Amino acid sequence: MNIERKNLDLVDLISERHGQLRKISEQLWNDNSSIYISNSEWYIMSRVYKKQPTISYVTKHVDISRQATHKFIKSLEAKGLVEVNNLENNKKEKCIKLTSLGEECYEKNEALKANLEKRIAEQIGEEQLAFLKQILKSNWGL
Structure with missing residues (x-):
């Protein structure tokens, strides 16, 4: 796909x-x-990789609704990609980690x-790629 339409703004x-x-x-x-x-699901997995965050932490740090995040976590668990465990000394919170x-x-x-x-x-x-990455990582003051 070549993006050649004229007058596209930066956001588009x-x-x-x-x-x-x-x-x-x-x-x-x-x-x-x-x-x-x-x-x-990839987005959630990227937040969990090499960590064991709580489900509430993941929910707060992905731009997905709480209900959808829980649905995706259940789907990942059903596929054998994550496991959900109780958090030590906390009966309410659960943590999530990637399986092997x-x-x-x-x-x-x-x-x-x-x-x-x-x-x-x-x-x-x-x-050009390095420059693009540098621009995307920089502070845009937004």
């Missing part, structure tokens, strides 16, 4: 590229795995995304 350009990259990333995963994982399968899937997906980034660098150049 970023949104279109984001959508394009998410779609490609999801397709790459689905072409290489029998386990379907939605973008929202969940970590394996997350790491494979990170490798697929790194390959996608490499393909982008081949098209626009290493320096």
